Amino acid sequence: MGRSFEAAFEAEFAPLHRYLARRLGQSVADELAAETFAVACRNWDRLDPARPVRPWLYGIAANLVRHHWRKERRMLRAYARTGVDPVFAEDDEAVERTDADTRVRELAAALAELRRDEREILLLNAWAELTDSEIADALGLPLGTVKSRLHRTRERLRNQLEEVGQEAVEAK
């Protein structure tokens, strides 16, 4: 029996929307998730039945997210600088919340400075919980490229955060 768009929507909409909201906030997530599923619906009959739906949907979403990479970088930098996360700024209660954890702010700063493709691969792995091969499928990249970029990016993040931790200890 063929896959139905309805079943795919039911299974994938909420996690995809949440992934997009973590990256760009609720209102942009609404727009991009809607566009992702609209594209998927229009092309549903053309989808290779052997191809998994999940990476395909995240691939469409990734193409849409790319147009917002500067906005994402601005939001991450703002969070790093102020401790107020613009992603939650639409939420009246959260707008006043500040996050005093230096490591979280440094993480935001480090994410902001990643290259677009590095950030994409890292967040598809960490937040969308896609496997390496699903990421390769979603982004149309060779599996080896995904593995090496993911490894390199994680290593960079780790080193940057360790440096910050070291500086904090020395400052005490």
Next chain:
Amino acid sequence: MNSDELLRTFRSESPPPDEATTQRVYNRATTGRPPRVTRRRLALALVLVAVTGTGFGVSALMREGSRSVSLGGFEPGITTLGVNPFGADGKLVTFQQLVAEKASHGYDIPIPDSPLANSHNIGSIWENPATGEEAVVYYPSSGIELVYCGSCGVDYTGFPADQIETIHGIRALVFPAGGPYIFAAVLFPIPAAGLVTLLGPGPVSDLVSVARTLRINP
């Protein structure tokens, strides 16, 4: 907490979508609401050349028989690939229909055969039946679009050597993303097909590699 755990928990309090949002998105996806971006991308691709070329005193030209006509004013860049660029005029077709339609107008559509764009990973194809000249083929897995314009051409005069790439003996104009245009672009004039414009969210080298796989008949 190590850096991997820190990343996993970063913004993890972001709430799931509510029922109203879910229903609204589902309705939008399934009722075929027209896409947000409906401007004519083809004209924009050509305007790109006009804008880029301004500093070099050149312009893109659209041929009308033997007459050359400079393109008009500048519009904002395209922000979304993979949507119908022709608005109400746009018609979804199969690749076979596209090739047949173009052949009826005397054009030989070149087909890419690259991992990024080939006959097996085509997503949508829109044609503009109002003119019979323009069509867009979208490859969702790579985000690349091929824009065909039968009656369009390019004036290279004044472009620096690093913006010109020779592909199959033909000079193509190459533009990395983030210049005058949000996407990378390659403008590849092919004698039998008119102008093929490749647009994509990745590096311009991806587009050049796709262009190199186009089968071109003299």
